[in-house]
Amino acid sequence: MKIKTRFAPSPTGNLHFGNIRTALFSWLFANKYKGSFILRIEDTDVCRNITGSVDNIIKVMKWLKLHWNEKVYFQSKRLNFYNSIIDMMLQSGTAYKCYCSEDTLKNKKNIQILHSKNTRYNRKCRNLENNIYTTKKSFVVRFKNPLNGYVKFYDEIRGIIKFKNSEIDDFIIRRRNGIPTYNFCVVVDDLDMKITHVIRGEDHISNTPKQINIFSALNVPHPKYAHLPILLDIDYKKISKKNSNFNVIEYFKEGFLPEAILNYLVRLGWSHGDQEIFSLEQMKNLFSFKNVSKSSSIFDKKKLLWLNKYYINNLPTKNLISLFKYYISKENIDIKNGPRIEEVFQIFKDRCNSLRNMAISCRYLYDNNLNFKKIFIKKFFSKFYLVTLNIIYLHFKKIDSWKSSHIWNSILLMSKLNKLSLKNIIEPLRIIFTGDIVSPSISKIIYLFGKHKTLFNIKMYILYLKKQFI
Structure with missing residues (x-):
């Protein structure tokens, strides 16, 4: 039997991490056994579909390299096929037309709620002749669910359910507008597309017996099922499309790497001993339902940031430079008149946990406007620093070979000769060149500025401070 799985999102919003973990586990399982993985867009609920969602789904899947093996399927393009199956079921008696009005059904539902009863259709139309009314009368089509017995299936994660x-209930399989419903379409698709394993969230467990009964009515075996535990936020609430904090596309915009995203998600509910870092190839080889937990997992952004920083520091630099340039351009930073981007990346990668954060952090290296931060000047600068800057200027001017190691040696020398603390030298340099009091190694930053620009900036600050103190 060739393994075949599917990821079947609805275009009702942006993909969140729960969706992507489902896609990842389905993709891993299919690829582990050299099977097929398909992408199917469940878009029959037209009223809830959101413009741009399909593009978002495809963009995210491609970005994460969760490639599918066939064309993208759209349920909205298969309506005639669904309806042909429904018509066959009406003929065989496994489905029936329900002519009860929406108002009647709503009133009965309200009465059931009032009496604390389960809201369920009373099957009034179950045994009517299908053609008892003219075709002009509005109706839905309901599945004739068995009245007795059990639905029992083995869940690959949870065991017997x-x-x-x-x-x-005798649930609706076709609406009044002629559009088939989710629980019917998914069965027909899984059957037609030869899906062997349905991997999805545990919130679908209640749909599974309905779908299995439709498979039985069609006299075909159902696929195997694996229901994943849900993802929760730090407040133990289920993550959803409504919360942008879990919108995967936003993490792309923030400069997260697909390797970090997938590595993080695979560990939310699955484990292989104490191992934390997994390549995609390792995930494929090691993945098993036996190691998937039944318990919910908490989404922890701090852990994801740690992993992202790990991959920034451990993936081949050449693979990341073009991505880094992309985020630089998104921040409208002109890199034409500044240090080589490869050198900037090497200096900042140890300090940043995302590529966008890195791009924002290095902006001052390409800013040609000398920024006199008055708040820092007032707090840190004095006549003493005016003397110090003159000393720094003279020492830097003497450096013949402009290297970060030579710059650092010059700083050590001026500290020793002039009995200055390193703090009194480094602090004003940081403010002048980064506009802040925290930065990567100051000798490396000054190296990136180049000797000419370094001396020019120090000279401008000396002139500015003379006006303030003399």
């Missing part, structure tokens, strides 16, 4: 048929 059992439902009473008496607890399952």
